[in-house]
Structures are given as structure tokens and as C-alpha cells.
Amino acid sequence: MxxxxxxxxxxxxxxxxxxxxxxxxxxxxxxxxxxxxxxxKSTLLRTINQMIPVSDGQILFHEDDVTRANRKKLRTxxxxxxxxxxxxxxxxxxxxxxxxxxxxxxxxxxxxxxxGRYTEEEKKKAFELLGxxxxxxxxxxxxxxxxxGQKQRVGIARALMQEPELILCDEPIASLDPKSSxxxxxxxxxxxxxxxxxxxxxxxQVDVAMDYSxxxxxxxxxxxxxxxxxxxxxxxxxxxxxKSEDLLV
Amino acid sequence: MNQAITLKGxxxxxxxxxxxKSGKIKVRKLDKSRMWTRVLIYSLIAITVYAFVTMNFGxxxxxxxxxxxxxxxxxxxxxxxxxxxxxxxxxxxxxxITLGLAVLGxxxxxxxxxxxxxxxxxNLSHPKVSQTVRAIMSFIRAIPAILWVLIxxxxxxxxxxxxxxxxxxxGIAFLTKAYSExxxxxxxxxIEALKASGATWWQIVFQAVLPSxxxxxxxxxxxxxxxxxxxxxxxxxxxxxxxxxxxxxxSGNMQMDMHEVGVIVYLLLGVSVVFELVSMKLREKLLVxx
Numbered sequence: 367m368x369x370x371x372x373x374x375x376x377x378x379x380x381x382x383x384x385x386x387x388x389x390x391x392x393x394x395x396x397x398x399x400x401x402x403x404x405x406x407k408s409t410l411l412r413t414i415n416q417m418i419p420v421s422d423g424q425i426l427f428h429e430d431d432v433t434r435a436n437r438k439k440l441r442t443x444x445x446x447x448x449x450x451x452x453x454x455x456x457x458x459x460x461x462x463x464x465x466x467x468x469x470x471x472x473x474x475x476x477x478x479x480x481x482g483r484y485t486e487e488e489k490k491k492a493f494e495l496l497g498x499x500x501x502x503x504x505x506x507x508x509x510x511x512x513x514x515g516q517k518q519r520v521g522i523a524r525a526l527m528q529e530p531e532l533i534l535c536d537e538p539i540a541s542l543d544p545k546s547s548x549x550x551x552x553x554x555x556x557x558x559x560x561x562x563x564x565x566x567x568x569x570x571q572v573d574v575a576m577d578y579s580x581x582x583x584x585x586x587x588x589x590x591x592x593x594x595x596x597x598x599x600x601x602x603x604x605x606x607x608x609k610s611e612d613l614l615v
Numbered sequence: 616m617n618q619a620i621t622l623k624g625x626x627x628x629x630x631x632x633x634x635x636k637s638g639k640i641k642v643r644k645l646d647k648s649r650m651w652t653r654v655l656i657y658s659l660i661a662i663t664v665y666a667f668v669t670m671n672f673g674x675x676x677x678x679x680x681x682x683x684x685x686x687x688x689x690x691x692x693x694x695x696x697x698x699x700x701x702x703x704x705x706x707x708x709x710x711x712i713t714l715g716l717a718v719l720g721x722x723x724x725x726x727x728x729x730x731x732x733x734x735x736x737x738n739l740s741h742p743k744v745s746q747t748v749r750a751i752m753s754f755i756r757a758i759p760a761i762l763w764v765l766i767x768x769x770x771x772x773x774x775x776x777x778x779x780x781x782x783x784x785x786g787i788a789f790l791t792k793a794y795s796e797x798x799x800x801x802x803x804x805x806i807e808a809l810k811a812s813g814a815t816w817w818q819i820v821f822q823a824v825l826p827s828x829x830x831x832x833x834x835x836x837x838x839x840x841x842x843x844x845x846x847x848x849x850x851x852x853x854x855x856x857x858x859x860x861x862x863x864x865x866s867g868n869m870q871m872d873m874h875e876v877g878v879i880v881y882l883l884l885g886v887s888v889v890f891e892l893v894s895m896k897l898r899e900k901l902l903v904x905x
Contacts, residue, residue, distance in 0.1 A: 457805055
């Protein structure tokens with residue numbers, strides 16, 4: 367479904383973030399990307415929906431090469447990819463359900479999106495999704511009054527509202543306490559398992575990655591150092607991936 | 616002056632310290648920008664002193680001028696009353712004209728500024744477009760509103776049209792800067808999130824940017840309304856736009872009736888107090904909500 371071929375990214379300042387990255391992901395996979403800070407995990411995730419353009423290589427989403435997509439094509443690609451962020455990135459002054467409905471903007475004409483006009487089905491779907499993530503009491507609550515875990519669940523509902531085939535998660539639990547982290551990770555896992563939506567998750571917590579993933583990709587210095595099931599991730603490989611951090615300590 | 620002494624830290628690493636003439640340790644280095652700031656301040660002080668010493672006071676003598684000044688102040692602030700030339704109803708009528716000028720100027724300015732601010736905000740716009748808009752706006756801002764009114768009066772003739780256009784013009788320059796900086800302060804992640812879901816630029820503006828900074832925009836607009844009211848009074852006299860400013864000029868400069876000036880000053884003061892109260896209430900309400 368998703369295939370990266372020799373993807374490289376060099377920023378304008380000459381810093382190389384990604385080097386020659388290739389991997390394939392299939393429908394319903396739950397894949398974690400681990401690696402030290404600055405390894406290129408965030409960049410990698412953002413090249414997939416072209417929030418960051420690549421310098422070299424191809425990214426195939428189904429049959430489309432997203433790196434060559436024009437604006438219109440890119441829009442149709444992006445709306446099939448949900449995204450979840452470390453800092454939730456909700457419009458805090460709007461209600462939970464309004465934020466969930468933002469997931470539909472990619473499908474709407476500019477004018478009805480600007481006016482915030484949604485169909486009754488869309489609204490119904492938004493309320494249902496909020497119910498699914500356990501926020502039925504908070505549908506009309508402004509998002510600045512929600513806790514971190516609740517905000518992240520609104521973020522998940524917003525991503526699901528896009529009816530995506532792929533969800534990109536950038537450090538989804540890095541700002542959450544252990545209990546909320548578990549709730550969020552459980553939701554993500556069930557999204558992949560029950561709804562067949564592929565999840566690509568950047569994670570700092572290796573133990574969480576081991577517990578939840580079908581597959582782990584270890585990135586360091588912009589390169590893939592490991593790609594395989596959690597059972598094959600040995601302590602030696604881990605210390606190889608995180609060795610630059612050992613140097614800092 | 617730059618005699619360096621060496622201190623020994625616990626880690627046995629020598630730290631070089633600079634001292635000044637009297638041997639005290641310096642915590643700041645005199646760099647180029649700091650030096651030029653100093654040069655600038657000293658030359659400004661010198662110019663000020665020179666100007667005061669060599670100033671030509673003309674025929675004015677302090678012994679006569681001071682008592683007259685205080686007498687006028689007393690007439691304005693302690694004995695305000697209207698003469699037979701002006702009626703209360705007419706005065707209130709003129710006040711509403713001035714208020715209308717200010718409100719209209721602010722409203723038109725606010726709407727236009729919002730769109731310019733989108734072009735000027737670095738997180739929404741192309742860097743070149745943003746720079747160009749900024750440069751133009753700072754040029755317009757550098758010239759006082761009264762002057763703009765007079766410039767437009769050349770083309771449109773003296774009157775309230777030139778006044779509105781002039782006030783709007785400079786208001787746009789001010790509000791564009793204020794709005795665009797407000798927009799730049801919003802969380803970049805929100806824009807990123809909507810962009811990643813396939814939202815278009817206009818959808819992002821109205822679904823994320825505007826809701827996030829609406830309260831700040833209202834607050835800035837209100838500040839501008841207060842400024843514009845001041846301008847509206849001034850251009851009433853200067854550009855013949857009418858209103859209370861024109862009456863102020865008649866009473867003060869033509870008829871020299873300081874009692875009447877007093878009434879007008881208190882009236883303007885009242886309006887300012889009302890503005891201040893409303894904006895305070897507004898800010899309170901918005902702050903509680905956010």
C-alpha cells in the first residue's frame with residue numbers, strides 16, 4: 367500500500383535528515399519507528415504526506431507517486447492519510463466536535479469549508495467517532511478545557527473523520543502520562559486491527575513499541591538500521607540505534 | 616582597561632575575566648552596538664542642551680505668558696460653559712459626526728487589514744509577498760494620519776471623504792502590522808494539522824487561524840478605535856471634515872472662548888472614558904473565555 371524507495375532529504379542548510387530510506391507497509395500494519403532525537407523520524411513521517419518535500423527517491427501510495435503529485439492530486443492523497451501529533455494541534459478555542467469535523471475539510475469545496483457547513487451525515491459521524499473514543503460527555507466542550515489524553519483522543523477522532531487508509535502518528539504519547547498513553551495506544555492498536563487502517567507511529571518509548579507493534583523500524587542518523595518484528599530487536603541492535611545518545615550522557 | 620585576571624574554578628579550568636579601569640570585574644563587554652547606542656544617547660543629550668540654550672523665544676516673556684496660561688487652564692477646566700453661539704443639541708450632533716468618522720474608519724480598516732495581514736503573516740504567506748506588504752505598510756505608518764488626510768484632500772477636496780480615507784489608510788497600516796503579528800503567534804501545529812488533512816489555504820484561514828486569534832484581533836481593533844477617535848477630532852479642524860474638532864477650532868482659535876473649549880474637552884474626555892470602560896469589559900470577558 368505504501369512504499370518508500372530510496373528516499374533522501376537534505377535541508378537547505380545542508381543538513382541531511384534522511385538517507386536512502388526504503389521500506390514497504392501493507393494494509394492494517396502497525397509499524398513503529400524508533401530512534402534517538404534528531405534521527406529523522408519526524409522528517410520521515412512528514413515526507414509521506416509531503417508536508418516536507420523529499421530531495422530524492424519515490425514514495426508510492428497505492429500506485430501514486432506522492433513526490434510528483436500536483437496540488438490537486440496532493441489534496442486527494444492527503445485526505446486519505448490521517449495525522450496525529452505530539453501536541454495534538456487542535457484549534458483550542460473550538461469545541462471537540464468542531465475539531466473532529468475539520469477532518470472533512472479535505473473533501474469539501476473551499477467555500478463550504480470556510481463557512482464551516484457540514485452535512486447531517488458528517489455531523490452524525492463526528493458525534494459517533496467522539497463516542498467511540500469515549501468522549502461522548504465532551505462533544506460540546508471547548509478543547510482548551512480537555513486534558514492531554516482527551517485532546518489526543520479528539521485528534522484520533524479527527525484523523526478517523528478523514529476515513530483514512532493510513533494514519534501517521536508523530537510521537538502521539540510523548541506528552542502524556544502513562545495511563546493516558548495506554549488508552550491512546552490501545553485506540554491506535556484497535557484502529558489498525560479492527561478497522562484495517564495502517565498505523566505508522568513515531569515513538570520514543572522502546573518498550574511501548576515492543577508491546578504494540580507488528581513491526582519496528584529503527585532509524586538513526588537518517589538511515590534505517592533495523593526493520594523487523596519486535597522479537598528480533600536485540601539489545602545489541604538497540605544500543606546500535608541509540609549509540610549517539612550514549613555519547614551525550 | 617582590559618587588564619585580564621585569571622580565576623581558578625574548582626575544575627582547575629582557568630576562567631579569564633576582564634576588568635575595568637578601577638580593577639572591578641566586568642560582566643558585560645562593550646561591543647559595537649552597545650557603543651553606538653551610547654554615542655547616540657550622548658549626542659541627543661548634547662543637541663537638546665544646545666537647543667535650549669540657543670532657543671529664540673521671540674517677544675514672549677515668561678512673566679506674562681505663565682499667568683495667562685494658568686488663567687486659560689482655569690477657564691477650561693474649572694469654568695466650562697457654553698456661550699449663546701453654540702447649543703447643546705448642535706454640539707452632541709457634531710460629536711456623533713466625529714464618532715461616526717472614527718467607527719467607520721476603524722470598521723473599514725479592520726476588514727481590509729485582515730486580508731493584508733494574511734499576506735503579511737510569515738506563517739501563511741510567501742516570504743517575498745510578506746516582505747513587500749510589510750515594507751509598504753511601514754512606509755504608510757511612518758507618515759502621520761493627519762498628513763494622509765491632507766494628501767487625500769488634495770485629490771478629493773477638503774471634507775469628510777478625505778478624512779475617512781486618510782484615517783482608514785493609516786489605520787490599515789497599523790492594524791496590518793498588529794494583526795499579522797497576532798497571526799504569527801498562533802500555534803504552527805494547528806496550521807500543519809489542517810494542511811495535512813488536505814484543507815485548502817482559505818479553509819485553514821477561516822477554520823483555524825481566525826478562531827484562534829479572534830479575541831486578540833478585536834482587542835487590537837478597539838485600541839485603534841481609540842486612536843482613530845483622536846484623529847477624527849484633529850482632522851475635523853485640519854481638513855474641514857466637520858464634527859466636534861471643527862467646533863473646537865472655532866471656539867479656541869477664532870472666538871477664543873476658553874469656557875466653551877472646556878465643555879468640549881470634558882465631552883471628549885467622557886467619550887475616552889466610555890471607550891476605556893467598554894474595552895476593559897471586553898478584555899475581561901474575552902480573557903475569561905479563553
